[in-house]
Amino acid sequence: MDETVRLEALTKTYGAGDNAVTALRGVTLEFPPGSFTAIMGPSGSGKSTLLQCAAGLDRPSGGRVIVADTDLSVLDETALTLLRRDRIGFVFQSFNLLPSLTAAQNVALPLRLAGVRPDPETISQALRQVGLEGRANHRPGELSGGQQQRVAIARALVTKPAVLFADEPTGALDTMTSRDLLRTLRGLVDRAAGGGSGIRTIVMVTHDPVVASYAHRVVFLADGKLVGEIEDPTADAVAARMVHLEVAA
Numbered sequence: 001m002d003e004t005v006r007l008e009a010l011t012k013t014y015g016a017g018d019n020a021v022t023a024l025r026g027v028t029l030e031f032p033p034g035s036f037t038a039i040m041g042p043s044g045s046g047k048s049t050l051l052q053c054a055a056g057l058d059r060p061s062g063g064r065v066i067v068a069d070t071d072l073s074v075l076d077e078t079a080l081t082l083l084r085r086d087r088i089g090f091v092f093q094s095f096n097l098l099p100s101l102t103a104a105q106n107v108a109l110p111l112r113l114a115g116v117r118p119d120p121e122t123i124s125q126a127l128r129q130v131g132l133e134g135r136a137n138h139r140p141g142e143l144s145g146g147q148q149q150r151v152a153i154a155r156a157l158v159t160k161p162a163v164l165f166a167d168e169p170t171g172a173l174d175t176m177t178s179r180d181l182l183r184t185l186r187g188l189v190d191r192a193a194g195g196g197s198g199i200r201t202i203v204m205v206t207h208d209p210v211v212a213s214y215a216h217r218v219v220f221l222a223d224g225k226l227v228g229e230i231e232d233p234t235a236d237a238v239a240a241r242m243v244h245l246e247v248a249a
């Protein structure tokens, strides 16, 4: 199976007539297995819209999204829900954990929702991947913000998705905690690329050049279009490009 995520000439317009807002204007991009990509751009440039369409949470107005050999545009709502459940992981700025469940039970939730009896070793492995094996029986209220976000990541990984989409995953965390978490994310992709277990593809939206510098590649959007990319980014190079884009916006 080709696990590359492909966006082909993606367009998205919200509303109609005089109120129409075009958020994406023909974006073509590939996220191959083994890649960790950050998406950056000025406010309103279309980053969240791109992520929502790529993750099958919103329908594009035109173009195609292909995830793990499946063209999302031909799927009905039921099939799309199943694909999201089985092949796609999400992490948002807010952790969205259930407060009455332990870390292990939160991680097991996607499997239970899919009608699969969670195997304890699968849950332990997901918690181990994010460095939380010692916290399996703690409830979210007994964990730090960074630990809660790690539980959210373990929960997103437990179904072994083809790709993990993250929207400002470190937005609610302090600098040290977010760097720690970003190193973990980068480590998951690099280990999987080296033949180990882990998630093979991560796509992350961020506003922060330092956060983006943990990715293998940064792609830049402006006014709904792809306007450049930097491989092996440094925070300084990303910040300089952002200043340029914000001045032009």
Ligand SMILES: Nc1ncnc2c1ncn2[C@@H]1O[C@H](COP(=O)(O)OP(=O)(O)OP(=O)(O)O)[C@@H](O)[C@H]1O
Binding pocket: 014, 015, 021, 022, 023, 041, 042, 043, 044, 045, 046, 047, 048, 049, 050
């Ligand atoms: N549900 C919606 N209805 C109407 N317009 C929308 C909707 N969602 C987004 N937009 C518009 O689409 C454009 C792109 O928005 P989007 O949220 O994708 O940008 P962004 O780059 O993620 O912005 P930010 O960095 O501020 O979060 C903006 O002009 C926004 O106002």
